[in-house]
Amino acid sequence: METPIDMIPRRSKLDSIMANLRNFPPFRVSREALIVVSLFLVAIVGYIDYLTGYERPLLLFYLLPISLAAWFGGFLTGLGIAVVSIAVSMVSDVAAGIPALGFWNAGMAFVSYALFAGMLSKLRTLVGELDRRVQERTAALQREVVERQRLDQEIAQVADRERRRLGQDLHDRLGQHLTGTALAAQVLKDKLATRSAPEVTEAEKLVRYVEEGIDLTRNLARGFFSLELEADGLGVALEGLAENISERFAINCIFHGEEPIPVRDSAVATQLYRIAQEAATNAAKHAAAENIDIRVTADGSELTLAIIDDGVGFPDKVSDSKGLGLRLMRHGAALIGAALSVQRNGRSGTTATCKIRIPNHSESSFAI
Known part of the structure; x- marks a missing residue:
């Protein structure tokens, strides 16, 4: 049974809905319109009060216009509508x-309305303050996310630059040094052979x-040093990676992919290559795989990179x-x-899958 080990989810639909709600313009109404609507509701309740003839039960319904006035217009507006409600x-x-109600009863009703309007106005103020703090915190988090993404991009660029520098040093310095050492050792061997020395x-x-050390250095340099991929060079790079893995570890590594691969961003192509390189190298070095398949498929707006091997398999539990x-x-x-998952391939072997969304021709020309 396949057990997913790791998954990096994409942005969920709930996050998109919440973002749209945050961007939705807040409901605003002018003070004049608010007063007109509140007075209209007071008139409706007063007319119903007149038709029914009840003395006190309808006093509760005057809270509706008072609530609207206090919530959207503030305490003074709610207090004014309360006075009008008592009069109506x-x-x-x-x-x-x-x-008619006695002055005592009318005063008690007014005090109740005033307390209700005051509490509702205070609640509105607290809700507005909470909303302001939430917006400020959300904006701060968005700035932090943008800054973190920028730093991640810079770290990735620095890591790639240092990787290329290390590969260049291995090839140009250590490789040349070992080559010179091999020539000196060959000259020494020839001199000893001329003398028939034991x-x-x-x-x-x-x-x-020394020659084995040269080969090892070249393989290491080839793994570290790789030119920055162009967007349309991913297929060629992955095919070269398969050939390098086959030659370096003496196993069967094959690349299967479409030409051209629909990737229009060199940074995305480089990261996909790094993921394939890491997965294939780990399968050859640590999983004792004899066969590795590197596959790239495109299904509509989704590109899938899969690295499948027949090694010992991925462990069920991996320590962080x-x-x-x-x-x-x-x-x-x-x-x-992208979404990355690594899981066992049946009883043996591992499948590493990386899925990323690619834009359709009808969409904007932004690179993935």
Whole structure:
């Protein structure tokens, strides 16, 4: 049974909905329109109060216009609508033939309305302050995310530059030094052979060891030093990677992919190459794989890079403190907004999959 080990999710639909809600313009109404609407509601409640003839139960319904006025217009606006509500209530009772409320009852109703308007206005103020703080915190988090993305890009550029520099040093300095050493050892072996010295065998071993060191240095330099990929050079680079893995580890590594691969960003192409390089190298070095397939497929707006091997298989549990290669693959996928998963391939072998969205021809020309 395949067990997914790691997954970097894409931005969820809920995040998009919340972002759209935050960008939705807030509801605003002018004070004049608010007063007109509130007075209209007071008139409706007063007319119903007149028709029903009830004395006190409808006092509760005057809270609706008072609430609107206090919430959107502030305490003073709500207090004014409360005064109007008391007056309309008394007028409707008199018109319906009901004895008017006493000043004590009217005063109690006014105090209740005033307290309600005050609490509602204070609640509105607190909600506005909370909303302001949330917006400020959201803006700060967005700035931090942008800054972190910028730093991640800079770190990736520095890492690639140092990688190329190290590969160049291995090739130009250490490689040339070992080549000179091999020539000197070959000259020494020839001189000893001319004299028929018994040390000729040891000299041959020395020459062989130095030549093996040259080959190892070249392989290391080839792994470290790779030119920055052009957007349309990913297929060629992956094919070269398969040939390098096959030659370096004496295994069967094959690349299967479409030509041309629909990637229009050199940074994305470089990170996909790094992920494939890390996965294939780990499979050959640590998983004892004999066959490795590097596949690139495009399905609509999604590009999939898969590295499949027949090695010992990925462990069910991986310690977070180990697995530098896996962390590098995660980081590379996160830089380009891709989804990375590494899972067992049945009873043996591992499948590393990296999926990234690619724009359609109908979409804008932004690179992935």
